[in-house]
Amino acid sequence: MKPMLPLDENPCRPRHYKPAPCGALPKEGPEKELLETSRTRLMLTGVLFALAFAVIGFRLVDLTVLKGGETRISHAHVSPRTEATRADIVDRNGVLLARTLESEALVAYPQQVDNAAEAARKLVKVLPDLNQQEVQEKLASGRKYVRLKRQLTPDQQFAVNNLGIPGVKFETAGFRVYPKGELTSAVVGYVDAVDNKGLAGIERGLDDELKTSDDPVELSLDTRLQYILTEEIQAQITAFGAQGGMGIIADVSNGEIVALASLPDFDPNDMSRATEEGLFNRATLGTYEMGSVLKIFNTAMVLDAHVATLASSYDATAPIRIDRFTIHDDHAKARWLNVAEIFMYSSNIGSAREAVAAGGERQKDFLSRIGLLTAPKVEIPEIGKPEWPEAWRLVNTMTIAFGHGISVSPLQMVTGVSAVVNGGVLHRATFLKHPDDYQPQGVRVLSRQTSEDMRRLMRLVVEQGTGKFAAAPGYLVGGKTGTAEEVGRHGYARKSLLSSFVGVFPINAPRYVIMVSIDQPHANAKSMGEATGGWVAAPAVSRIVQRMAPIVGIPPVDEDSPEIRRALLVDFAPSPGRKIAAN
């Protein structure tokens, strides 16, 4: 320690007080006070600076020596959206159905190209699939911008780049791929190859959403069921030399379409080979006179309106002649039939009489309620508008009862039948998967009791009626056959048939409606000369049920167990007085 300088006489001075080394200091008075305040202020500022430095110092130590303590995770890197970005389309299980991939496209700015002929020759040398003539014309066209080739491979890009032709550039462009090809094309649709604009199906119906959304669009389709449905319909088309066919599998509890097939189809990856026939969606855009499958609605109507019970009988002894039509039965029983028998044997005469008993007004009202008279609103634009007579006359009431004189799409049929069997609640058909915990409300269109009666009747058709080939051992299938003569140039064509089967499964607690229609099947020896819905479409439904049940988790049951027998018993007292012995 150095000895204190004898400058300081004040005993109360702060210990660090050091008087200025030279000059006389004022010992008293205002000057000293002023000096004291200044010192304090200076000190305070110094301390603040020191603190600030200390903070910075600590942070530096923290960052360098202690490596910054905990690391903050920054946001995940997101690649920027480009013009071409378009959301994926996936099925209900997340299977990819459509995706936009990026590739380099070859473009040119002809105004910058010096020697079009030379450039074209060079380009064709490395890209042999280009047409030299065409390329040269494009390059010499004087236009501002031309596209030469899409989807270059990296090798091709490298080769073209090496040519070093001025005015020839690359451009990143998106192109849409459909990994499942024709399998899901009827619903998914396709896009314009140039500007990726949706032209059909979901691609068109949800174009805006696909362009803006980052999340994939989840369809209600199940690719596995889609395959089963398509394959079985194709098998029937081949077996019966048919023109085409269509089918739908729908979830009865919420209107989801889990599979939809329209054959012939098209490959959205190769639109140059698509035919008009293939692009036409028969299952949603096509409307057809469906024939006897409409008896499902006719029977439900008379039962629901309490016009008749299952035991009520109608005279089906002879054909009905009205205007220039004759209504006759294909499998004529020529006797009085009760409502259950009319449905089971698919009697046109009986159905017509039922409809007349209910009245045209009631009939029209019921069909309207069940959605048969208006085009359904779904996510795809290919929707057919049903056709029905403006003036709903008596003859119309009669023919509509068995499915002639009214054209509806298979989609409408499936939606309506779902409502008939699911307890009577109509759900809007949809191609989008509902969220897991979402149960759409629906609209009640018929009573629970009618729905149950209809299920029993549809089981009866498969057990003893026209739809025996739809039976699938171990599984409870119910349904209704339909064979419609298509309208040709000369009225109804006897040989031009639309053979359908609408199946419901399991019929005791329905989960799926399966509709299969085969267009213009030709009878063969194996089908004993028949080409009706019961022979052509019903076997397909049987096989579809057997194949899909393990997939959708529906366990097999013993069809002959007493509980099931009782649950599906058709409860009607046959009217013995009118029953003719020969059956």
Place this chain on the structure above:
Amino acid sequence: MSMFRLATWGWLAAVGVAGFATYEVKYQVAQVDDELGRVNRSIDANRDQLRVLSAEWSYLTQPARLDQLRQRHLTLMPVGRAQLGSLDQIPFRSGEAGAPAVAAATPAPAPQVAAHPTVRLPGGANLVSAKPGADR
């Protein structure tokens, strides 16, 4: 005087250290930033590849193709109804706890001596054979 010097040297040293540390951190940040850019680009590239590959996967798993491959290479068939059942359809071995209730419901509880008793399924097929519990 010396107090003043000491503090000054102290602060100068602090400034020097701080300056060096700041430079060091800035340098590291630049490096990390480069790294980030590189990683982001590789993420982009990987993501693009992943998109292509999963599209490829979806293409290769077309049901029709899988069906063909199955027919060519496997002897497997789709699951039939005879292969499906629930646990309560499997009978207990007689004499085991809980047996009576189930045995009563099982049509033929007698041939329990067999090592692989067959289970009668509702469809009427005898295809599933279950090993008794003792084997486990």
